[in-house]
Amino acid sequence: MTNQLPRQRRRVTGRRALAACAVAALCALTAALPAAADTGASPAPSSARPLSLPAPSGRYRVGEVDLHLVDHSRPDPWRSGQGRRELMVSVYYPATHTAGRPAAPYMLPEAATHFADVTANGYLDLHVPAGRADWARTVTHVTRGAPVAAGRGGRLPVLLYSPGLGEPRTWGTTLAADLAARGYAVVTVDNTYESPEVQFPDGSLATLTMPSDADAFVRKALDVRVTDTGFVLDQLQALNSGRNPDADGQPLPRGLAGALDPAEVGMFGHSMGGTAAALAMDADHRIGAGIDMDGNLTYLDGSLMPVAQHGLDRPFLFLGKDGKTDTGPGWQAFSAHTPGWNRQLTLLGSEHGSFTDAEALVPQLRLRPCERADDIGTIDPATAIRTNEAYVSAYFDHWLRGSSGRLLDGPSPKYPDMVFVK
Structure with a gap:
């Protein structure tokens, strides 16, 4: 790819701050995020520690491939004069013959540098000490480019993952890999110029376009x-x-090619990605089931989004953090207008980031207890991860594969930290 994406994407330009009001479950950001200095494409310090994600719990090994997708019919909505929309996605899938193949990186080098310099402590406010983590060398338990293992019935249900505002698509790798190990094809999507950093195959980096009007931006x-x-x-x-x-x-x-099941498609997302899952389902009936993980269904001015006003005709699940949250009005309106199946669950002791890779990675950063609790709450991280994986997989297994769905009927003694709100 040459000359399609501005060369200035190769460097982080200026200081970053996202001036958005905190409909926290909508954006994962609060008003006036701390600014992060422009340090350029500096490599991770030699003392930085590679972190690791938990191994997937499913029966399959996991493979991954990145795809560079170009929409020639649509100009880029964020960059005037750029005549086509370009995206990067990752496809996670059950794999075979993984021995001897390279591990899939958690983040590509330029993206990892930008994440360390800007995103981690700017957009995500993770309290990471400088030089503490080597994001590019984080262990994923995923193999790049391995052959596909046939799933149940020979075809793989497809799940789309949409990250929160200020989060890269890699921030959902733990859950994506776990679902792939259970026999799904999981496609994680970066929305270029709204994602904090997107590295393309030629090494160029597209970064977040900062808003001048927060509500219009959202x-x-x-x-x-x-x-x-x-x-x-x-x-x-x-x-x-x-x-x-x-x-x-x-x-x-x-x-x-040929392994995907286009008749069985689901979508899940965190924060604004969860909001996008509901809106995408409303717009596209190819998506048969969705999950919103702590994402709001009201705009920044408090008005209800259309999907909250009329609901959906397909099943939808809400997973929310513990404590006071502003997802209430939108979620309640949605449930009131949705005659079909919907549930609202709360993960006790969780925080907004508990539905992302933060739950696995933050404990390895050796933060102060108050900082750690601010990032991922007080729930035991392994318990949070295991509980999230159980309910998300049970939901999609039921609605896309026809499994019993018993876990979704009411509280389970096996997962006492997941509370049924509705």
Whole structure:
């Protein structure tokens, strides 16, 4: 790819601050986030520690491939004069013959540098001491490019993952890999110029376009995400029919083409990604089931989003953090207007970041107890991860695979930290 993306993306420019009001479950950000200095593309200090994600709990090994997708029919909505929309996605899938193949990196080098310099302590406010973590060398238990293992019935249900505002798509790797190990194809999506950092195959880096009007920014970002989601689904259908949608023509893992089940599609997301899941389902009936993890259904001015006003005709699950939250009005309105199946659950002792990789990675950063609790709450991290994985997989197993769904019927003594609100 040459000359399609501005070269200035290669460097972080200026100081970063996101002036958005804190509908916290909508954006994962509060008003006036701390600014982060421009340090350029500096490598991680030699003393930085590689972190590790928990191994997936499913029966399969996990493979991964990155795809560079180009929408030639649509100009980029964030950059005037850029005649086509470009996205990066990662596909996680059950894999075989992984021995001897390279591990999939958690973040590519330029993206990892930007995450360390700007995103971690700026957008996500993680309290990470300088030089403490080497994000590029984080261990994922995922193999790059391995052949696809046939799932149950020979085809893989497809799940789309949308991250929160200020979060890269990699921030949901723990859950994506776990679902892939259970026999799903999980596609994580970065929404270019709204994602904090997106590294393209030529090494260029696209970073977040800062808003001048927070409410207008959120409304536009959600609209763009819905359109991006529809485009990604179109490209997955092309892949499934044997065409390679990757703009750079990188070879696909053996067995991936034709392995997807286009009739069984779900979507889940964290914070604004959870909001996007509800809105994308409302716009695209190819998505049969969705999960919103602590994302609001009201705009920054408090008005209800359309999907909260009329609900959905397909199943939807809300997973919320513990304590006082402003997701209430939107979630309650949605439930009141949705005659079909919907549930609202709360993870006791959790914080907003507990539904992301923060739950696995923050404990390795050796933070002060108050900082750690601010990031991921007081719940035991292993318990939070195990509980989230159990309920998310049970939900999709029920609605996309026809499993019993008994875990969704009421409280379970096996997972006492998950409380049924509705």
